Amino acid sequence: MKINQKRFHEHIETLAEIGKIGETGVCRLAHSKEDREAVDVVRLWMEEAGLETHIDGFGNLVGRVEGKEKDKPILMLGSHIDSQPYGGRFDGTLGALGAIEVVHTLKEEGITPNRSIEVICFADEEGSRFNKGVFGVRGIIGQLEEGELERKDKNGVTRLEALREFGVEPDLSQSPVYKPGDIEAFLELHIEQGPVLESQDKPVGIVSAISGPIWLTVTLEGFAGHAGSVPMNLRQDAFLGASIITKEFNELVRNEGTPNTVGTVGSVQTFPNSRNIIPEKVEFTVDLRDIDLDARTKLEKKLYEIIERTSKEHNLEYSISEDTRSDPRYCADWIKDIMKAEDEQLGYDSPTLMSGPFHDALFMSYISDYGMIFVRCEKGISHNPLEYAEMEDMQKGVELLYHTALKIAQS
Numbered sequence: 001m002k003i004n005q006k007r008f009h010e011h012i013e014t015l016a017e018i019g020k021i022g023e024t025g026v027c028r029l030a031h032s033k034e035d036r037e038a039v040d041v042v043r044l045w046m047e048e049a050g051l052e053t054h055i056d057g058f059g060n061l062v063g064r065v066e067g068k069e070k071d072k073p074i075l076m077l078g079s080h081i082d083s084q085p086y087g088g089r090f091d092g093t094l095g096a097l098g099a100i101e102v103v104h105t106l107k108e109e110g111i112t113p114n115r116s117i118e119v120i121c122f123a124d125e126e127g128s129r130f131n132k133g134v135f136g137v138r139g140i141i142g143q144l145e146e147g148e149l150e151r152k153d154k155n156g157v158t159r160l161e162a163l164r165e166f167g168v169e170p171d172l173s174q175s176p177v178y179k180p181g182d183i184e185a186f187l188e189l190h191i192e193q194g195p196v197l198e199s200q201d202k203p204v205g206i207v208s209a210i211s212g213p214i215w216l217t218v219t220l221e222g223f224a225g226h227a228g229s230v231p232m233n234l235r236q237d238a239f240l241g242a243s244i245i246t247k248e249f250n251e252l253v254r255n256e257g258t259p260n261t262v263g264t265v266g267s268v269q270t271f272p273n274s275r276n277i278i279p280e281k282v283e284f285t286v287d288l289r290d291i292d293l294d295a296r297t298k299l300e301k302k303l304y305e306i307i308e309r310t311s312k313e314h315n316l317e318y319s320i321s322e323d324t325r326s327d328p329r330y331c332a333d334w335i336k337d338i339m340k341a342e343d344e345q346l347g348y349d350s351p352t353l354m355s356g357p358f359h360d361a362l363f364m365s366y367i368s369d370y371g372m373i374f375v376r377c378e379k380g381i382s383h384n385p386l387e388y389a390e391m392e393d394m395q396k397g398v399e400l401l402y403h404t405a406l407k408i409a410q411s
């Protein structure tokens with residue numbers, strides 16, 4: 001292998017200590033103290049790799065090495081180092097640290113790239129803290145929305161306050177940082193977060209496309225009352241409505257979706273959340289995704305019908321807000337071709353697969369061609385401290401990233 005396996009291993013292990021929970025978990029919420037600590041450590045590794053670094057007005061950590069031909073569109077590599085509240089050690093970090101290892105290896109090989117290379121650790125990919133993620137990447141491509149800095153976390157802290165606490169003066173006027181044509185290719189390495197590679201007994205995979213998610217927040221309002229005194233037929237129970245919708249939505253996706261369609265209700269908040277009061281208000285999230293846009297649209301319409309009908313039947317008011325809507329995005333054929341050729345040289349025999357989860361790369365695809373490499377992870381478990389990937393598999397993924405990046409950087 002060209003990459004320094006020992007160094008990469010040490011970086012993964014060291015970063016896993018920051019925000020560590022239990023034996024194998026991490027909690028590095030976006031813009032938090034732990035997130036900042038991680039950024040500072042990773043920044044040092046970037047500098048050791050020969051990258052010149054800065055933290056931008058969205059909280060992204062960016063490193064750059066100048067190429068011989070400064071006018072050429074750059075090559076960008078990266079992922080994220082923030083985590084879910086109850087997250088694993090490899091989600092995001094594999095790609096972020098792998099990208100740094102690629103540049104460090106180039107330096108040790110005495111290679112000055114033709115194109116400039118930037119490595120980026122995107123801010124708030126996960127979206128858990130402010131219920132809206134991929135903030136950093138949307139910042140650099142110009143896809144931020146109204147009110148983005150006013151979103152609050154569970155403790156009432158706004159993103160603006162959190163970013164300041166993190167040490168960044170948010171500057172949304174910097175958006176977009178890049179425009180189409182600035183970046184030749186964006187490459188992201190990531191754990192698969194699914195069971196496909198494991199089932200095929202392959203350490204590495206080449207991604208064909210990322211399926212598009214819709215994120216909705218549904219609010220149902222009924223009427224509170226004493227759990228002991230209001231007869232069943234007079235109730236307006238918002239939680240009952242939410243549970244019926246959840247069940248019917250699940251059946252809809254199972255019965256009418258494609259093999260790639262997935263739908264989840266993942267977060268539920270009830271008010272006043274008391275055991276002897278009928279729930280007056282419930283807010284819950286819906287996550288619906290597919291690689292087939294028509295199939296997804298069809299199910300989305302039916303979901304609205306379910307919400308409408310259930311609300312009527314149970315005498316509830318409802319509102320639906322849309323937090324995210326992304327179309328499926330396909331990896332560039334020319335990048336996949338380079339990956340396949342390099343993969344053959346390395347003798348990995350990597351399969352091609354799609355990505356159900358979205359990644360920073362999904363957003364980069366709006367301004368640049370992109371490619372992704374997946375690494376097998378145990379039982380497909382992710383967003384969980386039990387998330388596990390073999391070091392050897394991850395090193396193979398970084399090695400393929402290195403050879404792909406080298407080809408593109410020298411083109």
Ligand SMILES: [Zn+2]
Pocket residue numbers: 080091092125190359
């Ligand atoms: Zn991730």
